[in-house]
Amino acid sequence: MEDFGVIVICCDQDYFMAKGVCASIRHFLGDVPICLLVDGTFSVADAQKAYGAKVINRMNMTHDVLKQRSFGWGTTRMIAFWESPFKHFLLVDADVIIWGNILKYANFKDYDVIIDRPCSDYSREAVQEYFFDIPVFEANFPGFNWQNRPFVCPAVLFGTRDIFTLEEYIEILDFKDKHPNVFKYGDMGFLNYMIFRAADQGRLRLGQEDIQFLVPDFPQEHAKKRFPMNETGPVVVDDEANVVHWCGPKPTLSSSNPYSEPMNFFRRKFLRDASGTTGLAAEALLQVEDLQRNIYVYKKKIRKKLTGKY
Template sequence: MEDFGVIVVCCDQDYVFAKGACASIRHFLGDVPICLIVDGTFSLSNLEKAYSVTVINHLNVSNGVLREKSFGWGKTKMLAFWESPWKNFLVLDADTVIWGNIRKFANFQDYDFIIDRPCNEYSDEAITEYFFDLEKIEQYFPEFNWQKHRNNYFCTGTFFGTKGIFTLEEYVEILDFNKAHPNVFKYGEMGFLNYMIFRAADQGRLRLGQEDMQFIVPDFPSEHAKKRFPMEETGPVVLKDEANVVHWCGPKPTLSSSNPYSEPMNFFRRKFLRDASGTSGLAAEALLQVEDLQRNVYVYKNKIRKKLTGKY
């Protein structure tokens, strides 16, 4: 596929998983180009060297408005729509791995945007908890028919998109609205990106497709996930034509965790160490344990910072 690549979004505390995500991309998608959009300026030299990834961060984002307004939880990911190196792209959260040839869903001939198809029906309470406050959405955006899409809203950790599909002006308007009304849209970009996508689709500004392509790990028992995504010593056991993105959007996958089921991410984190430095065996296990410990420190420091600054 021409003019296409995969974008992984990360910050310091989830870089340990981003390396696994990139290793899974190389495992299943070969030499497809990879870009990391990073909130922070820490070194990614080992990932750049191993997989020839492109890095976009505070230092090289080209648009000044985006540099000023679009970094941080719920905003960094949005840079893809204006700063992507390619016209068409797959966006992944760092805490994901690819399982199979996910490119089979990249039907940009018929669609500008391809998103996950949720397996659950949403109650009003669930929409208010995860996406947007329904009373306030009707108050501030009365033209938006949220009921029409009530069972189509999706977790934004995985999607195929097209560069330039949204105007910068409408995005800045959303950011300014969020700043003035911080409790209308929920969970970072999840609420307002769903709103932007379905509003644009209703207005005929984008062609929207939906596919069953994202497995939300916290939504299922660990035993179910283990059966759905079986692992052998040599790697994933993938059924013919199976394609999915495994997403740990709740509790994170670490070497020591059995709940959530973590073996796919553990395998690809080990693969990254082999690819980047030839490290394996006990040395690799020790390095990964250190990474998990360092991540815990990052998470703790960030929680303290957020409490002190009030910035989330």
């Protein structure tokens, strides 16, 4: 595919999973270019060495306003729409793995943006909880009909660079500064709004496909059956192609719930590819990563208990 790559969003606390994402890309998608969208100053040299990953960070961006206002939870993803090194891209969070040939859905001939397809439209109560405060939203964006929309979790999407204007995004950021609790769950509310508004106005061609499996939404046995593993790795059944997303509890070596084996396999693969580390040495390194993650989560809970803020 011409001028295309996969962009993985990561920060220091989820880079241990982002490495697994990169390994899954190489396993299923061959030598497709990889780019890490990095929120922070930590090193990603191992991914650059193993897979030739490009990097977007504060040091090499073109747009100062994005550098100043679009890093952090809920906004980092948006940087890709203007700073992507590829015209077309698959944009994913760090807590996912690729499963199968997901590129079969990358139909940029007919669409500019391709998002997931939910099982059903959200109720008013669900929109209020997950996307935006409806009364305030309606008062400020009266021209947009939010009802009966197939909104999605935007952790997985195929996109096109410069499909939005920078000005419309800055307007959203300005609105968020004045009304911080209207759009919910980081960018989930306002990005859905931006996508569907632009589609309504004929500014982008929107497609929806079944491209995301939300692990917490299904019983563990269902996930195991749909994404089976054997001693050599993933077993793709019936040409399954999806992005597995651990949007709730994160997968670690010690976790029995959620189903973590696909991510564990690819974290091990990353160590083999990056440094040739296998066996007990690899297990020890992965356990250290898991411990560091657990310490971070514990400190975060204590901070919230003491201050009421993350």
